[in-house]
Amino acid sequence: MTEPHEYSNLIGGEPRPAADGRTLDSVNPATGEVWARVPRGGAADAAAAVAAARAAFPAWSRLPAAARAHTLRKVAGVIAANARELAELETRDNGRTINETAGRDLPGMAYLWNNAAAECASAAEGRSVDFGPGSLGLTRREPYGVTLGIIPWNSPISTFSAKAAFALAAGNTVIIKPAEQAAVSSLRLGELLREVLPPGVLNVVSGLGEEVGDPLVRSRDVDKISLTGSVGTARAITRASADAPKPLALELGGKSPNIVFADADLDKAAPGVTTQAIFTANAGQICYGGSRVLVQRPVYDEMLRRMTEIAAGIRLGDPSSPGTGMGPIVSRDQFEHVTSYLETGVKEGAELVFGGRSGAAAIDDPALAGGYWVEPTLFATADNSLRICQEEIFGPVAVVLPFDTEEEAVALANDSVYGLAAGVWTRDLGTAQRMFRELETGTVWVNTFRKVLFPLEGVKDSGYGHDSVLAYTREKACVIEI
Structure with missing residues (x-):
């Protein structure tokens, strides 16, 4: 060695x-x-x-x-x-x-x-x-x-x-x-x-x-x-x-909402709330990661299906290989922190839609079995008070929540001690402008995510x-x- x-x-x-x-x-x-x-x-x-x-x-x-x-x-x-x-x-x-x-x-x-x-x-x-x-x-x-x-x-x-x-x-x-x-x-x-x-x-x-x-x-x-x-x-x-x-x-920290309205372009929104926002190259270890995905009910089932398909296609592997889609968690301490929430989500009653495996079980390459691997993981729930919805996990774990009205989306998005960033997916310019005004975050992205514009400044505990x-x-x- x-x-x-x-x-x-x-x-x-x-x-x-x-x-x-x-x-x-x-x-x-x-x-x-x-x-x-x-x-x-x-x-x-x-x-x-x-x-x-x-x-x-x-x-x-x-x-x-x-x-x-x-x-x-x-x-x-x-x-x-x-x-x-x-x-x-x-x-x-x-x-x-x-x-x-x-x-x-x-x-x-x-x-x-x-x-x-x-x-x-x-x-x-x-x-x-x-x-x-x-x-x-x-x-x-x-x-x-x-x-x-x-x-x-x-x-x-x-x-x-x-x-x-x-x-x-x-x-x-x-x-x-x-x-x-x-x-x-x-x-x-x-x-x-x-x-x-x-x-x-x-x-x-x-x-x-x-x-x-x-x-x-x-x-x-x-x-x-x-x-x-x-x-x-x-x-x-x-x-x-x-x-x-x-x-x-x-x-x-952050617990950024990523909000998908029924009129959104789902071909853009689905990767926008997954690989762009939380199932990222560095395994969702981003302060403004979109870990709460709020989806309007008419497109909820379709978005969940698309998100699951994208998560299933993400390749975990050697981060120095150009073909790798997502790398490991940075350290053993952080790995244990993230995996504890996989257990917490199930115990709280959230539906485990995809993922949940960690360690050697999450990686196909035996040479990497000693690494700190966590699969892209999707939970679904209607209860925003769960710990997995309120606490910063800082890993590739997303929670999907349904909403009916714009007012409900704002209330859910702002129901957090954090306020670093938010994403909004809609074709309606009026909706975009209202969300920009009403969301309690330092940055709002519309029909995109993670395009950083300095200054990057948070509110509340962010x-x-x-x-x-x-x-x-x-x-x-x-x-x-x-």
Whole structure:
């Protein structure tokens, strides 16, 4: 067996192991085998990263916007040149299929960095207010300073890029703390970006949340935090930052409704509520996954039939193979979390329409029997109060609920503590406009799903704030008496 490759943190422009030399195993979720090791950082690593980012901030923030933009375009070039390697690392680390990482995620991230470069100038814009003769009001936008991006395991490169690119464009320096379950692609990207970013402008530190994340959050020299993660993590961060208050942007969980009206184009709606929304390449491990499918009663039976056929045709297998439709669950802990809901749904009385198998029983390839596999699973129920309808499963498990009227659809959709996104399938523009207005979510997709438009911002327990260039600046006011 090949010895697992060991990756390093990036602190002050240099690759570094954890200060005490500890590491964490990175497990390939398709096989259950250790394939890499990443630093298990602690308080000393957090302090070093903060010091490096703080030292780099004055020079980076004073660069003209055009100079920062030029550097960010170089970053986009590095990502484009190394896209295949980064995609393969991410696929091996978290199980997201190579079709998605190489075909969708990495090309999109090169675009995102170029877009952030184009917005650098907006970070320097201000306003003027004429108070009358001899008195003038001015505002200017300034970067916060050192920003901390805490990113999840389901799409590391994407969230790394969203948090780093916009913060850097605004003149901040950045620390990225990747999830310990899938830190490899982030660490490798940090290593590659040494070529183009000044030392300390971008730092990447891996480790457990309580060991390296907590001291980063508590640091008085960290000026803003952006998290994409769970509600539980958000609560811990909010408590930990109470003694050193700072702006927070929290993109949290979801239980997104995907609503199919009787007039919808079912040829588009059926894949739209399945492979686009929940039975995805990364096994439904998406914060805005459409896990509640609301179907108007005249087309309920037909939609259930079509959804079942699509689910039955999804191929589970090696995520590095282009023919694979859905990969594994990211880790054993998450696998046990997801499979517990398969049992819960049956115990609650929901009808198991399709799927429900997990582990070796869900995969045909004996070489992958040790991986964390869960079949695409469909439940049907008329009771939206069930746990499988209300709690975030974060796996390939969908619940189908019938409705009769538009008002009932809105009530069902909004009957959730979450409010990240929603899908609507209808040919009626009036229905689409009303649903856009009435649904309590940050994003509404009509006749599509998962086309992300920044800002991606939730309501209720799905969080608040977003990642954009202006969101990484604060407005400063000045009144001049002449």
